[in-house]
Each structure stands twice: as C-alpha cells, then as structure tokens.
Amino acid sequence: MGILSSLADNIVDFKQALLNKTCGVKDSARFSEWFENARAAEILHEIDYSDIPEDILKSQDNAALWAYKVSKDALTQAGLINDQASLDDTGLVVGVSSAGTEAFLPLFEQRIKDFSLKKAMYSGGFSSCCSSVSTLLGLKGGTELVATACTASPNAIGIAYDFIQNGKGTTMLAVGTEPIYLPTFAGFYALNVMHEESCTPFSGTSGMSIGEGAGAIVLEEYEHAIARGATIYGEILSYATSCDAYHETGPDPRANGAVQVMNKAMENAGITPEQIDYVNVHGTGTEANDRIETMAMKKVFENTDKLQVSSTKSFFGHNIGAAGIVELISCLVTLPEKHLLPTLNFTVPRPNCDLDYVPNEFKEKEVNIFMKNNYAFGGNNCCIIVSTKPGTTPVSSYNPKRVAISGLGAVSAIGHTVNEILDHIWNNNSAPDLGSVEFYEDTLEEAKELLEVLDTTGQFKELLGDDYTVANVLPQNEPNFKTFQVQNLEPRKHLRRFDARKATRGGTFALISLAETLNLAQRKIKRDGHELGLVMGMSRGPQETTYKYLQSLKPDPRKVRTSEFPGSLMNSIATFCGISEGIKGYTTTLATGQNAALGALAYGYEIVRQQLQSQVLVGGADEYFPSMALYMDAVTQKIQMSPKAEDYQIYSDKAQGYMSGEGACMLLLEDLESTQARNVEIQAEIVGYGKSNSTTYFDASQIDEKSEAMSLAIQRALKDAGLTTKDIGLVCGTSNGAVDSVKIELGAIHRIFKDENAQVPVVNYNGYFGFVESCAGLLNLAMIIDCLKKQAIPAIPYTENFCDGRINFVRTPLKAEIKHALLVGANEGGNYYAFIIKG
CATH class of the missing domain: 3.40.47.10 (Thiolase/Chalcone synthase)
Known part of the structure; x- marks a missing residue:
C-alpha cells in the first residue's frame, strides 16, 4: 500500500x-x-x-x-x-x-x-x-x-x-x-x-x-x-x-x-x-x-x-x-x-x-x-x-461465459443510424460536407493572449522547433478549418422521450445510438434496469458544459454557475443515459482518452464473462466544440485544417495530421447463451482481447518501442483467443492518420503477421467518420461486424498513395472469407488494445 x-x-x-x-x-x-x-x-x-x-x-x-x-x-x-x-x-x-x-x-x-x-x-x-x-x-x-x-x-x-x-x-x-x-x-x-x-x-x-x-x-x-x-x-x-x-x-x-x-x-x-x-x-x-x-x-x-x-x-x-x-x-x-x-x-x-x-x-x-x-x-x-484474514472465507467461483454482441447503434457525420452509415459506405461513398469551425470571441481573445505568452517565453521554439513562429498560427476563424460534424439530426425521430434542456450534444449522440442498440437487440427496459449495465469511454468529455462552467469562474469564482458543475464531470453522459433509460446495473465511465471506448469494451466483456451482469452496454461519444484545446491542436499542427473530407487520408504517404469528428457508437454485450435463448440475432462474438502500454511517454521518438508494445497487445489477444495469425482474415486499425500513429500501428501489424500471414487484408475506416476520439475503435468494429456478415470488405476511403509497401491495404472493395477479425487501437499516451472478433 x-x-x-x-x-x-x-x-x-x-x-x-x-x-x-x-x-x-x-x-x-x-x-x-x-x-x-x-x-x-x-x-x-x-x-x-x-x-x-x-x-x-x-x-x-x-x-x-x-x-x-x-x-x-x-x-x-x-x-x-x-x-x-x-x-x-x-x-x-x-x-x-x-x-x-x-x-x-x-x-x-x-x-x-x-x-x-x-x-x-x-x-x-x-x-x-x-x-x-x-x-x-x-x-x-x-x-x-x-x-x-x-x-x-x-x-x-x-x-x-x-x-x-x-x-x-x-x-x-x-x-x-x-x-x-x-x-x-x-x-x-x-x-x-x-x-x-x-x-x-x-x-x-x-x-x-x-x-x-x-x-x-x-x-x-x-x-x-x-x-x-x-x-x-x-x-x-x-x-x-x-x-x-x-x-x-x-x-x-x-x-x-x-x-x-x-x-x-x-x-x-x-x-x-x-x-x-x-x-x-x-x-x-x-x-x-x-x-x-x-x-x-x-x-x-x-x-x-x-x-x-x-x-x-x-x-x-x-x-x-x-x-x-x-x-x-x-x-x-x-x-x-x-x-x-x-x-x-x-x-x-x-x-x-x-x-x-x-x-x-x-x-x-x-x-x-x-x-x-x-x-x-x-x-x-x-x-x-x-x-482482513486472507484465506479464511470460502472462494466463490464462476463458469466463464461466451460474450456476444447482440446490438449496435451509431451516430456519425455520414449517418445517424448504423444502416444509414453502411448505406453511405457501400452505395453512396461520397464525401460528406464538413461543418465550419467558428471560435467564440472570448476564446480567440484568450488564445491571442496565450500565444503571446508562449512566444515571449520561447515555449514555441523549445517544444515545436526553430521554424515554428506565432506567425504560423491559426488565423481568426480560418474558413478552411472544418471538422466532421453531425448535421441535420432530429433527436425526436429516434427517441421515445427526449429532454432537450438536459441533453448535451454528446449526450444526445450517446442516447440515440443507445436506443438503436437496444432496439436491434430487442431489449426493452421495463422494471429490470438493474439487470443492464452501462460502461462509457470518454476522451474530451462534455466540452460545452465544461467550457460554460469554467468561464463562470471568471472573474469571481464565488459566483460560479452550479447548474453546469455536475454536467462538467466525465461521467455526466453515462448519468444522462442512465436516467433517460432507467439503466441501473454496473455503471462506469472510463476516460482513458482516444479509443477509451475500447477500454469500456474490455471491461464490459469482463463483467459479462464473469456473470456479474448478463447484459452490458458499452460505448463512447464525442461532441464538436470550438474549444481552446481544438485551437491549440490546430496551432501545433496536431490536426489538419482542410475544407474537404477527401483530404483526410489514412495511411497516406503525405499524412498531415488528423481531422476531428464527432458522434457516438454503442454495443450491447450479452451472454451468448442468453442471446440465443431470446432468439436474437448474434451480431458477432468477442473471443479474446489483449492490452499493453509502452513506457516511452516522454520520448516521442521511440516509435519502434511503442510499436513493439502494441505488438504485445496483439500477442496477448491471440493467446487469449487460442488462435494464431493464420486464423485472422481481416485486420482493422484505428490510427488517427498522423505520421507517428500510423508508424506505430502498421509496424505492429507487420511485426505480428509478416511470417505466417503477410497478405492479411488491412483496413481503417476513420476517413469516413473523421477521428471520433473516444469511439473510433467501436465505429470501426461496427464496420468489422458488417464485413463478417457480408464476407466482403469496403476499401479504405480517399487515400491515394499508401505509405507502407509491406502491408496489404484494401484499396478496392473485395470479397473474402473471414472467420476472425483483429481490431487494434491506441490512445495518445501509449496505451494499446487488441480484440479478436468472430463472425
């Protein structure tokens, strides 16, 4: 201790x-x-x-x-x-x-x-x-x-x-x-x-x-x-x-x-x-x-x-x-x-x-x-x-359960339901119109003051290099700076009841995708909400509410707006969904950053596998908000400013950072036997997962070590599932498209598959959605489930020239026999996930 x-x-x-x-x-x-x-x-x-x-x-x-x-x-x-x-x-x-x-x-x-x-x-x-x-x-x-x-x-x-x-x-x-x-x-x-x-x-x-x-x-x-x-x-x-x-x-x-x-x-x-x-x-x-x-x-x-x-x-x-x-x-x-x-x-x-x-x-x-x-x-x-007396209490036991995905729902820039998203990808495939970024005046004023401080103190050059100057920074409301935003969404078309006064943008996305998930799984909550769990994975959280709360601290923190205080907490979206639908079982919020919903997926899997709860909803949600964080991400060229969705090219040889997206994705995990007993279609089965992390957080140059750490997560997932690389028919990455992120992900895939399955098809569908930080992994998992059903794989969108000749990228739609797929993901701090999905 x-x-x-x-x-x-x-x-x-x-x-x-x-x-x-x-x-x-x-x-x-x-x-x-x-x-x-x-x-x-x-x-x-x-x-x-x-x-x-x-x-x-x-x-x-x-x-x-x-x-x-x-x-x-x-x-x-x-x-x-x-x-x-x-x-x-x-x-x-x-x-x-x-x-x-x-x-x-x-x-x-x-x-x-x-x-x-x-x-x-x-x-x-x-x-x-x-x-x-x-x-x-x-x-x-x-x-x-x-x-x-x-x-x-x-x-x-x-x-x-x-x-x-x-x-x-x-x-x-x-x-x-x-x-x-x-x-x-x-x-x-x-x-x-x-x-x-x-x-x-x-x-x-x-x-x-x-x-x-x-x-x-x-x-x-x-x-x-x-x-x-x-x-x-x-x-x-x-x-x-x-x-x-x-x-x-x-x-x-x-x-x-x-x-x-x-x-x-x-x-x-x-x-x-x-x-x-x-x-x-x-x-x-x-x-x-x-x-x-x-x-x-x-x-x-x-x-x-x-x-x-x-x-x-x-x-x-x-x-x-x-x-x-x-x-x-x-x-x-x-x-x-x-x-x-x-x-x-x-x-x-x-x-x-x-x-x-x-x-x-x-x-x-x-x-x-x-x-x-x-x-x-x-x-x-x-x-x-x-x-306090270890070994004196009889050991409890459980019979490990197989874990099925019995429902899924999603909201994104290309569709407000899973079917709309799939229809867009298979039949439409046109790039969506992006939403403009317009910062509030107080944010721009604060940013201007902050940039002057960073320039005066030399922090720009220290961290970003001698070529970087304040002159390079984002102009006020740059017209070419756009993001993948959910547009023309009408919540009441998707929800039986909806309280707009209490609903944040991210909470609305989560609730709509949750409702779709329950509907597909034929799960109605009556008086049995205690039998249903909810695990949310968050990245930036309820940004608009947090912004309003923090702004109210100025100039006098004694007059802070208490109405936004609870809503600024990371668990507020899970709270909103739980109250709205009467979900009372195991409820948790993980805030592990990018791909946090993959952490939620792992935890939900554990809960169902141990019979702690027979059904658990897992998911993530992100909302667009013109925050100081978004401004600084653009200033430091972490994200790219572009008016066209086609410019977001995953695995490209000309990567220019990622483009932000918003939306939500939810899954219902369920004891497989229970799903079968209810005569509900099984969307897919999770047969194993692995986790690892690198120990190079303070050294961005250690790409090989980070890639090796992701490889370890894949090895652990294969071992957990009792499979080898030969059993994997599809690999889906979730890299945000930034140079280092791509090198880590593709390096791990190559390291694991080069000897026995070098030509395994590799995809990444973030180009369709923008990088929806918390749930990028789940949105890609929704695509994997569709691939397993159709035994067909859509192409990676928009990318013209791929960056790694060792990898078999899916450049055009193809038919393939897929029994197991591998999903990999990472957060920005060097935490890695790998899941084996069975059709």
Missing part, C-alpha cells in the same frame, strides 16, 4: 495519525483568497521527487506526481519495485475526478503568464497521469482511467480485481489520486454543502469537508502471492457497482441504488449480511447522504443492533476521486489490530440517523469481513467486500 494524505505521507505515520484521532481539516490559505471560511484537508508535505529527471518533473501535475509517489511506495512494500518481469505484466488502473486540470489553471485563475505548454502537453489529458506513472515505473500491462467522481478509486480497484479474476495477469496496481483544484472547490462551495469547521457525519450541523489525497494498493492473485512469500494485508472478496438512474447530483430518496450495490457485492462474494462485521461508509456529512445512507443500511441489514459503521472522512475530509482507496487503506492499517475506526466530531445524532456510528473513540472488535461503500454524483455507487 502507499498513502498520501493531509495526515501523513507514508503508511506508518498515517496509521499513527489515525490512532491519535488526528483531524486534517484546517483553514486553507490557498482558497481563502476567494472564499470566506475556506476549510480543507490539504496535502502540505514536502515530497521528495529527486528520482524523477528535472525536465520530466516540470511537465507533471500533482495528480500524476501523487499517483507516482503512492504507486512506488506500494510496489516497494510489495517487493515488486525491482522485479521487471512482474512489472512487464502489471497493469495500472487509476481513479480520479478532476484530472488534467492543473495545467490549465492559469487560464481560468487569470494568471495566464504562468501557463506552461510543456505541462499542458504532458499533463493536460485526462488520462495523462496513467501514461506518466506507467512510464516512470516501467509497467506494461495496460492502463485505464476511471472517472466516476467520488466512486472512481474503489471502481478502479474493482476493475483491477476483475483483470486478475479473468486470468489476464497476476498483479495489478490500483490507484486513486485527487488534488483539490479551484473548479472543484468552487462547485461544492457554491452548492452550499461545505461545513464551516470540520464535518460531523451523521450528527450535529450538516456539511462536508473537502480533502485531497492519493492511495495505491497492489492487488495480486492469492496463490501467486503465497508462492513468492508476499505479506498479505487483506483479501478482496468481491465488489459491485450500480446506478441510481435518478438525478444528476441527489441520491435516490428510496436508496434503491445503494441497497442494490451492497446486495450485489455480497452475492458476488457468496456471503450474507450477518457475516459483515463492520461497514466503512461514504459518510460525507451532508444531510441527504447521511440520511439516505443510513436508510440503505437498514434495508440491507435487517438486524442493525449489532451493526457498527463509521465515516473516516471525519479524519481527512472527502478526497473525491481518491476517497474510497484512502478510506480502504485506513481500514487495512487498523482493523487487523482490532481497532474499529471512530466517526470523529460526533455530537447529537441527526433525525433518522440512529445506527452505531462508533462515535469519537476507537472500539476494540474482531473484524474478519468488512464492507467499503462509496457513492458519487450521477448516482454511481460502489461497494467492496474485504477480509
């Missing part, structure tokens, strides 16, 4: 601070500049980062640095820090709520002169902390970023747990990291839910205390840990997630989602409520949370006379994305010694709060099995069941 908290920066001191009943909530010098009575549990320790090269250190934000610190401590305690063979197979799952924020604080804190382009490049992505930590520690098992706000870190633990349960590896690193930034503090402050002193969960005056922190735990397959003589601090028996599908911020007043998640977690572990010795609750201190959480426990535990629960937020505040893992570590360092954590500051219980909350003092109690609960905005719920 590794810990970083307002209480301490190491496990030993953290444990002692808990035993001393230390409260880390203090007056905040940082936030008192803007807010009266600003209180927070802040990390003020001097942390030694001397082992990180100075140039890399300057490019990192606290989210990444804290994650690195606790991860290194956890791997050191586990005895794995120098075991490169183990690190090569160790994956990383990070939970965080407001990642990628610090680099852009100068823009909305009105100190633009402090902006660092290097920090924005290496720490400005939501999942960049994953790339930084995996590179610095040498982890190669693949990464994921969970973005479900206050349940992010326990959900990250659950995903890591599933990865081991499914036999994909023996060790995983689960991390939560959450610095407090102005947008988060201002949002909670404006909601009027902050306690003026220190939170007093379940008693006294209601209100939360915000905190920051980080925690990491090494998860290891039990027998593997025993075999190498590892010290075991606890055993995770199970976990579960759910969704209230009720409200964007408020919990379900009937507590149904909280009840469901606890019962499901116990069912997964094969235990009963009577076996739970203690519950570490979410316990924020707000009136609604404490009352409804108490109600939920009364419904789950029929005999509450002996039930003891407590909130450790009374020690170190609400650590948001890192809350669950920091609280879990609190339990793991105290409960084995029979110390039951108290709820500090406890006074007079509030109405309807009448359980034993272990008020103020530690109690001595023998605890074997305990429950850790967390809840989040959007109705995301997570429950983990843990034993």
Whole structure:
C-alpha cells in the first residue's frame, strides 16, 4: 500500500495519525483568497521527487506526481519495485475526478503568464497521469482511467480485481489520486454543502469537508502471492457497482441504488449480511447522504443492533476521486489490530440517523469481513467486500461465459443510424460536407493572449522547433478549418422521450445510438434496469458544459454557475443515459482518452464473462466544440485544417495530421447463451482481447518501442483467443492518420503477421467518420461486424498513395472469407488494445 494524505505521507505515520484521532481539516490559505471560511484537508508535505529527471518533473501535475509517489511506495512494500518481469505484466488502473486540470489553471485563475505548454502537453489529458506513472515505473500491462467522481478509486480497484479474476495477469496496481483544484472547490462551495469547521457525519450541523489525497494498493492473485512469500494485508472478496438512474447530483430518496450495490457485492462474494462485521461508509456529512445512507443500511441489514459503521472522512475530509482507496487503506492499517475506526466530531445524532456510528473513540472488535461503500454524483455507487484474514472465507467461483454482441447503434457525420452509415459506405461513398469551425470571441481573445505568452517565453521554439513562429498560427476563424460534424439530426425521430434542456450534444449522440442498440437487440427496459449495465469511454468529455462552467469562474469564482458543475464531470453522459433509460446495473465511465471506448469494451466483456451482469452496454461519444484545446491542436499542427473530407487520408504517404469528428457508437454485450435463448440475432462474438502500454511517454521518438508494445497487445489477444495469425482474415486499425500513429500501428501489424500471414487484408475506416476520439475503435468494429456478415470488405476511403509497401491495404472493395477479425487501437499516451472478433 502507499498513502498520501493531509495526515501523513507514508503508511506508518498515517496509521499513527489515525490512532491519535488526528483531524486534517484546517483553514486553507490557498482558497481563502476567494472564499470566506475556506476549510480543507490539504496535502502540505514536502515530497521528495529527486528520482524523477528535472525536465520530466516540470511537465507533471500533482495528480500524476501523487499517483507516482503512492504507486512506488506500494510496489516497494510489495517487493515488486525491482522485479521487471512482474512489472512487464502489471497493469495500472487509476481513479480520479478532476484530472488534467492543473495545467490549465492559469487560464481560468487569470494568471495566464504562468501557463506552461510543456505541462499542458504532458499533463493536460485526462488520462495523462496513467501514461506518466506507467512510464516512470516501467509497467506494461495496460492502463485505464476511471472517472466516476467520488466512486472512481474503489471502481478502479474493482476493475483491477476483475483483470486478475479473468486470468489476464497476476498483479495489478490500483490507484486513486485527487488534488483539490479551484473548479472543484468552487462547485461544492457554491452548492452550499461545505461545513464551516470540520464535518460531523451523521450528527450535529450538516456539511462536508473537502480533502485531497492519493492511495495505491497492489492487488495480486492469492496463490501467486503465497508462492513468492508476499505479506498479505487483506483479501478482496468481491465488489459491485450500480446506478441510481435518478438525478444528476441527489441520491435516490428510496436508496434503491445503494441497497442494490451492497446486495450485489455480497452475492458476488457468496456471503450474507450477518457475516459483515463492520461497514466503512461514504459518510460525507451532508444531510441527504447521511440520511439516505443510513436508510440503505437498514434495508440491507435487517438486524442493525449489532451493526457498527463509521465515516473516516471525519479524519481527512472527502478526497473525491481518491476517497474510497484512502478510506480502504485506513481500514487495512487498523482493523487487523482490532481497532474499529471512530466517526470523529460526533455530537447529537441527526433525525433518522440512529445506527452505531462508533462515535469519537476507537472500539476494540474482531473484524474478519468488512464492507467499503462509496457513492458519487450521477448516482454511481460502489461497494467492496474485504477480509482482513486472507484465506479464511470460502472462494466463490464462476463458469466463464461466451460474450456476444447482440446490438449496435451509431451516430456519425455520414449517418445517424448504423444502416444509414453502411448505406453511405457501400452505395453512396461520397464525401460528406464538413461543418465550419467558428471560435467564440472570448476564446480567440484568450488564445491571442496565450500565444503571446508562449512566444515571449520561447515555449514555441523549445517544444515545436526553430521554424515554428506565432506567425504560423491559426488565423481568426480560418474558413478552411472544418471538422466532421453531425448535421441535420432530429433527436425526436429516434427517441421515445427526449429532454432537450438536459441533453448535451454528446449526450444526445450517446442516447440515440443507445436506443438503436437496444432496439436491434430487442431489449426493452421495463422494471429490470438493474439487470443492464452501462460502461462509457470518454476522451474530451462534455466540452460545452465544461467550457460554460469554467468561464463562470471568471472573474469571481464565488459566483460560479452550479447548474453546469455536475454536467462538467466525465461521467455526466453515462448519468444522462442512465436516467433517460432507467439503466441501473454496473455503471462506469472510463476516460482513458482516444479509443477509451475500447477500454469500456474490455471491461464490459469482463463483467459479462464473469456473470456479474448478463447484459452490458458499452460505448463512447464525442461532441464538436470550438474549444481552446481544438485551437491549440490546430496551432501545433496536431490536426489538419482542410475544407474537404477527401483530404483526410489514412495511411497516406503525405499524412498531415488528423481531422476531428464527432458522434457516438454503442454495443450491447450479452451472454451468448442468453442471446440465443431470446432468439436474437448474434451480431458477432468477442473471443479474446489483449492490452499493453509502452513506457516511452516522454520520448516521442521511440516509435519502434511503442510499436513493439502494441505488438504485445496483439500477442496477448491471440493467446487469449487460442488462435494464431493464420486464423485472422481481416485486420482493422484505428490510427488517427498522423505520421507517428500510423508508424506505430502498421509496424505492429507487420511485426505480428509478416511470417505466417503477410497478405492479411488491412483496413481503417476513420476517413469516413473523421477521428471520433473516444469511439473510433467501436465505429470501426461496427464496420468489422458488417464485413463478417457480408464476407466482403469496403476499401479504405480517399487515400491515394499508401505509405507502407509491406502491408496489404484494401484499396478496392473485395470479397473474402473471414472467420476472425483483429481490431487494434491506441490512445495518445501509449496505451494499446487488441480484440479478436468472430463472425
């Protein structure tokens, strides 16, 4: 384990601070500049980062640095820090709520002169902390970023747990990291839910205390840990997630989602409520949370006379994305010694709060099995069941299920349904009219000021070369700058009910594609929404809502618009879809960047394969928005400015960056036997997948190493499926078309197929859609499914001259016998996916 908290920066001191009943909530010098009575549990320790090269250190934000610190401590305690063979197979799952924020604080804190382009490049992505930590520690098992706000870190633990349960590896690193930034503090402050002193969960005056922190735990397959003589601090028996599908911020007043998640977690572990010795609750201190959480426990535990629960937020505040893992570590360092954590500051219980909350003092109690609960905005719920006495609880088991795709839906620039898209590709094949890019005046003014700062400080030349000058940058509303945009969409033609007031552009795309998916799969949601899960993969998220929220911070963050606060979170689109359709099962949002929906596909596959949920929707969505990020992507020539779709030529020998697209794609994953029993057409079957990541995040020149890392993902997928390269009849890449992206992808394909299947057909259909960041992989998968059905392959669009003579690109439509297809994808930080799809 590794810990970083307002209480301490190491496990030993953290444990002692808990035993001393230390409260880390203090007056905040940082936030008192803007807010009266600003209180927070802040990390003020001097942390030694001397082992990180100075140039890399300057490019990192606290989210990444804290994650690195606790991860290194956890791997050191586990005895794995120098075991490169183990690190090569160790994956990383990070939970965080407001990642990628610090680099852009100068823009909305009105100190633009402090902006660092290097920090924005290496720490400005939501999942960049994953790339930084995996590179610095040498982890190669693949990464994921969970973005479900206050349940992010326990959900990250659950995903890591599933990865081991499914036999994909023996060790995983689960991390939560959450610095407090102005947008988060201002949002909670404006909601009027902050306690003026220190939170007093379940008693006294209601209100939360915000905190920051980080925690990491090494998860290891039990027998593997025993075999190498590892010290075991606890055993995770199970976990579960759910969704209230009720409200964007408020919990379900009937507590149904909280009840469901606890019962499901116990069912997964094969235990009963009577076996739970203690519950570490979410316990924020707000009136609604404490009352409804108490109600939920009364419904789950029929005999509450002996039930003891407590909130450790009374020690170190609400650590948001890192809350669950920091609280879990609190339990793991105290409960084995029979110390039951108290709820500090406890006074007079509030109405309807009448359980034993272990008020103020530690109690001595023998605890074997305990429950850790967390809840989040959007109705995301997570429950983990843990034993402090490893090996004493009977092992639960499952029979691995085959996973079918029983439904799919999509919205893109060339069609608002899958059939429209396919019709365009097979019968029309004309390039779509692109949508113009028009930046807001305040964005242009801010961009002009920022560019002057970057030029004056020499940051352009440092990062982009001597030939790059401000004179090269994007003129105001350049008429030739266009993107693949969804046009003439009428949501009410596709949806039974649609609330335009609550629907963002990306949320609308997601909901329309979700409805099409359910319709094709003949799945109607009545009162069984708890039997259907939803996993979304996000890249840039709800950009317009985030823009409005951040703009409202200026000039006075005390007057921030709270209506946009919950909608700016990465999990807001999943929330919108869940509420709209009544989806209440396993619900998660991954924000791993480009191709994040492939991470959602892997997680959904795990859930169905283990019978945790018989049906799971997986997908991604992106919306066009003329943001500062889009402007800077054009300035740095990451994307190409062109008025014509035909200029976006994938695998071309004259690559000029990619062209942005918007849209959504959703799939319904289902137990294959269940699909057959319902007499529903099986669209395809997922028969295996592999993940990996490179460790060259800070060195863009290491193309061969990155390509080798993608090759490893393909090898793992083939092994998982029990196939060889000879069995693959089609390879589909998802490169965005940029030079390095193409070299990595084609290099991996050549490396794997050159000996036994060098002439395997290779395609990539991003040219049809534009690069729809989060779900490029799923849009291409929709095309693969059609290829498997028709035994025919459409050509790669627009590309005139291909860049690699070793590859058999599909230049004209062809007939082919295809039984298995390989889909590969990558994100911008060097995380790689490979899936084997069977027709």
